[in-house]
Amino acid sequence: MKEYPVIGQMLHNGLTTCEGCSMEIVARAMLDILGPRTVMLTPPSCSAILTGAGLETGWKVPSFMSNLEAVAAYASGISEAYAILGVEDVNVVGFAGDGGTVDIGLQALSGAVERGHRFIYVCYDNEAYMNTGIQRSGATPPGAWTTTTPSGKIGPKKDVVAMLAAQGIPYLATASAGFIEDFQRKVRKAKDIDGPAYIHVHAPCPTGWRFAPRQTVNMARLAVNSGLWPLFEITGHRFRLTYRPKQLLPVGEYFRSQGRFSSLDDSALDLVEKEARDSYERLLKRHEEENG
Amino acid sequence: MTGHKYMALDGNAAVALGAALCRVQVVAAYPITPQTPIVERLASEISSGKLKARYINAESEHSALCATIGASLTGARAFTATASAGLALMHEVTGVAAGTRLPIVMPVVNRALPSPWSLWCDHSDAMGERDQGWIQLFAQNAQEALDFIIISYRLAEDERVLLPVMPSLDGFFTSHTVQGVKVPDQELVDVFLPPYRRSKPYFDFNEPAAINPLTTPDVFTEAKRGHQVAMENVRKVLPEVFGLFAQHFKRAYSPITPYRIEDAEIILVCMGSMVGTVKHTVDLLRGQGLKVGLLKITAFRPFFKTEVRECLKYAERVAVIDRSAGLGSEGPLSLEVKAALYPDGPAVYSFSAGLGGRDVTPRTIEKIVKYTATHKSTQDPVWADLKGGVLD
Amino acid sequence: MVTAAKVLVSAAVLGESFAQAIPAYGQERQGAPVYACARVSHSPIEINCFVYEPDCAVVFDINIKELGVDFEHGLKSGGIIIANTQKSLEELGVTTPVSKYGAVDAWTITDKILGRVPPNAAMLGALARTTEWVKIEHICQALMESMPGRKGVLNADAARAAYEQTRVITF
Structure with a gap:
């Protein structure tokens, strides 16, 4: 039987995240790799629950609650200050949701990446503003119900990973809360990059997506195995798929096991499946071209 | 030895020289008229190696102040400067700098806030920040603009205070007016302003803490009160610092x-x-x-x-x-x-x-x-x- | 022009005097009339606004008169005029009673030494000669400090040449 490592020692127990929260799983897995010499930056969001309220905190590392649009800007200053102070072994980490990353935080992120500071930015993408009660973000997928898209979102999911690839960021990866070892390998790589590193983690949210909390990891794995969330990394300019499903599953199970996609009928799902297949094929081709 | 060099400088150059004399370690800024020459000059001092510091070309004033706050949290001496709409954009985070009690010095080159657009001086920008918990000093001329940078760091870093300072200088009438300024010798400034050392660091890896977290109603009032007490302490500490400055540099100021x-x-x-x-x-x-x-x-x-x-x-x-x-x-x-x-x-x-x-x-x-x-x-x-x- | 005002302040500071130059900053058009003002004093200068009643008007280009600019505007009675011309005050049409008039052909001096650039250095030389408010040595030193190398030396040469060639009439 395969042995799984015990994870999550760098966060205290008894946190007030929702039952089945994948953001917490991601945070624990990330800090296991980064260790105690880490400064965590969280915006007002679900991750701020880890930073705590009142006199309590979840992190066993120093943390700072940033403004929603400014995680990467704070990281820039901390990173450069440690550089001038001669402190070289501290990981400066921004940990923000999709709203704080692809919407209001995009300018600061893009600026910090362009300047090339040494910091790690991990976006846990639960595809809406969950902490304020499920409002649409730029990362909400088409068709998804939120409290501000009551009849389903119109328009695509904003592809911030492609934007950062276009900026030539030294290390860029997608990851999933359902593939923790893959994520941890990526965190380990990000830690050693002498510049900005970005990891975009698909993070299912039972509260906002309307599924049973025990299904969180399954939901994350379904997205990857259906070709809806491919796992890859771009180091320098080299693209590599880090996980290849033996055969892609139909997308129906992923969509039909969540309550948020009722606006999508079967023909819409057929279209989504076709797009996912085509997109995955393109990535596979690119992977083979760049990795022999 | 006179202890200074008498030079023809405008207010912006005086501020930049003041910041360099304070050996600031991180400068994060975004250009805006009439402040830009301050950060241009600092960028040049850093680029030439004369000033050992990091310069962050922020992509907005909001990010400039956030980066400055981040730098100050590590214990580095941090500096930024702005004006008008730039200061207004920073408004959200001026409260963070003050509330987290960081000894940042940020000169504001006073320029009217739009609308309508103006490049020129008035105090509407600084007045927008009057209740954000910063110490606000208004310089009369380029000499004061320089001296107030040095005074501001000494004041801000005093553990009875630990508040950011916003020395204001009037756009053009001070920032661009060339006049005779006594630039103090580095050795004198070094004695007056020793390196910044916090007795307890913010980011302590042995005793980690959450800085600036969500603060519930049972603690918030007391946190704010602490800020007000620091402000009240300035009434005592500022005259002390002015007095000490006069001893060192032979120029007397008063609140x-x-x-x-x-x-x-x-x-x-x-x-x-x-x-x-x-x-x-x-x-x-x-x-x-x-x-x-x-x-x-x-x-x-x-x-x-x-x-x-x-x-x-x-x-x-x-x-x-x-x-x-x-x-x-x-x-x-x-x-x-x-x-x-x-x-x-x-x-x-x-x-x-x-x-x-x-x-x-x-x-x-x-x-x-x-x-x-x-x-x-x-x-x-x-x-x-x-x-x-x-x-x- | 604005540069000249700054160099004037630098020269005064070299002489341990007090001075200020307040630029009128705005969106400028090449070739449009430019105005700059400065104050020089033996005691500290408190006032910090533009100069409306100058003791001395320095006219870098007498053609501004044709553009409708009255360079005598606000000039104190008994003040000083310095102009980049060889014309007399009468020929310039000056009506304000002045105590001194300094005339210099700054174009020719500048052209010979520096080429086609504004006559800043030459007019500063004329200013030093006519007013005696600043020393020509300090003007030259300030020019060399503001422009390192050969450019500064040539500017100082132009200032000195103008200083020597300025015709000063005292009334």
């Missing part, structure tokens, strides 16, 4: 400075670059036999209420000249002075002048004095240099 007020019937109150012109005009009017005096306000936050009251209470009339309009009410300085004199002080006349870069001339000030002398009282703020206004 408020009276001029010819002993027998004055009318005392003018103002701050920034117009102070010099008012002083000049007070001398002119004294020559004509008018009993006029001046109270210069250097520290606007905290406001030295008791001291202001002591200076003004024997005057017959007080004329306050604000360089911002205080739309819907009257100028902020005027409100402060009235509050300081309540309930039994002399009559206070509220004027605004010099909005959006309009030159405040001796002629305007003479009109203000004459109006104050000849009117029993004034209910409304008087826009002193308004074309077609009551003083035109």
Whole structure:
């Protein structure tokens, strides 16, 4: 039987995240790799629950609650200050949701990446503003119900990973809360990059997506195995798929096991499946071209 | 050894030299007129290796201040500068810098806030920040602009204070006016301002803590009170720092400075670059036999209420000249002075002048004095240099 | 022009005097009339506004008169005029009674030494000669400090040449 490592020692127990929260799983897995010499930056969001309220905190590392649009800007200053102070072994980490990353935080992120500071930015993408009660973000997928898209979102999911690839960021990866070892390998790589590193983690949210909390990891794995969330990394300019499903599953199970996609009928799902297949094929081709 | 070099500098160059003399370690900034020459000069000092620091070309003023806050959290001496719309964009995070009690120094080169657009001086930008918990000093000229940078770091880093400081200098009238400035020797500044060392670091890997977290109603009031106590401590520490500065550099400053007020019937109150012109005009009017005096306000936050009251209470009339309009009410300085004199002080006349870069001339000030002398009282703020206004 | 005002302040500072130059900053058009003002004093200068009643007007280009600019505007009676011309005050149409008039052909001097650039250095030389408010040595030193190398030396040469060639009439 395969042995799984015990994870999550760098966060205290008894946190007030929702039952089945994948953001917490991601945070624990990330800090296991980064260790105690880490400064965590969280915006007002679900991750701020880890930073705590009142006199309590979840992190066993120093943390700072940033403004929603400014995680990467704070990281820039901390990173450069440690550089001038001669402190070289501290990981400066921004940990923000999709709203704080692809919407209001995009300018600061893009600026910090362009300047090339040494910091790690991990976006846990639960595809809406969950902490304020499920409002649409730029990362909400088409068709998804939120409290501000009551009849389903119109328009695509904003592809911030492609934007950062276009900026030539030294290390860029997608990851999933359902593939923790893959994520941890990526965190380990990000830690050693002498510049900005970005990891975009698909993070299912039972509260906002309307599924049973025990299904969180399954939901994350379904997205990857259906070709809806491919796992890859771009180091320098080299693209590599880090996980290849033996055969892609139909997308129906992923969509039909969540309550948020009722606006999508079967023909819409057929279209989504076709797009996912085509997109995955393109990535596979690119992977083979760049990795022999 | 004189301890300084006498140089022709504009206010912006003086500020940049001041920051370099303070050996700032991180500069994060975004260009905006009329502040830009400050950070250009610092970028050049850093690029040439003369100043050992990191320069962050932030992509906005908001990010510039966030990066400055981040740098200060590590224990580095951090600096930024801004003006007008840039300061307004920072507004969300000026509260963070102050609330987390960081000794950041951020000169503001005063420029009117839009709308309509203006490149030129008034104090509406700095006034937007008056309740954010920063110490606010107003420089009269380039010499003060330089000295206030050095003074600000010493004040901000005092553990009884630990607050950010916003020294203001008037756009163009100070920032771009070339004048003789005594630039102190590095050795003297090094003695006055030792390297910044916090007794307890913010990011302590042995005793990790969450900084600036969500703060519930059972703690929030006490956190704010701590901030207010620090502000109150400035009333004691700022005069101490001014005193120490005078010992080291032979230039004396004070939170408020009276001029010819002993027998004055009318005392003018103002701050920034117009102070010099008012002083000049007070001398002119004294020559004509008018009993006029001046109270210069250097520290606007905290406001030295008791001291202001002591200076003004024997005057017959007080004329306050604000360089911002205080739309819907009257100028902020005027409100402060009235509050300081309540309930039994002399009559206070509220004027605004010099909005959006309009030159405040001796002629305007003479009109203000004459109006104050000849009117029993004034209910409304008087826009002193308004074309077609009551003083035109 | 603005540069000249700054160099004037630098020269005064070299002489341990007090001075200020307040630029009128705005959106400028090449070739449009430019105005700059400065104050020089033996005692500290408190006043900090533009100069409306100058003791001295320095006219870098007398053609501004044709553009409708009255360079005598505000000039104190008994003040000083310095102009980049060889014309007399009468020929310039000056009506304000002045105590001194300094005339210099700054174009020719500048052209010979520096080429086609504004006559800043030459007019500063004329200013030093006519007013005696600043020393020509300090003007030259300030020019060399503001422009390192050969450019500064040539500018100082132009200032000195103008200083020597300025015709000063005292009334």
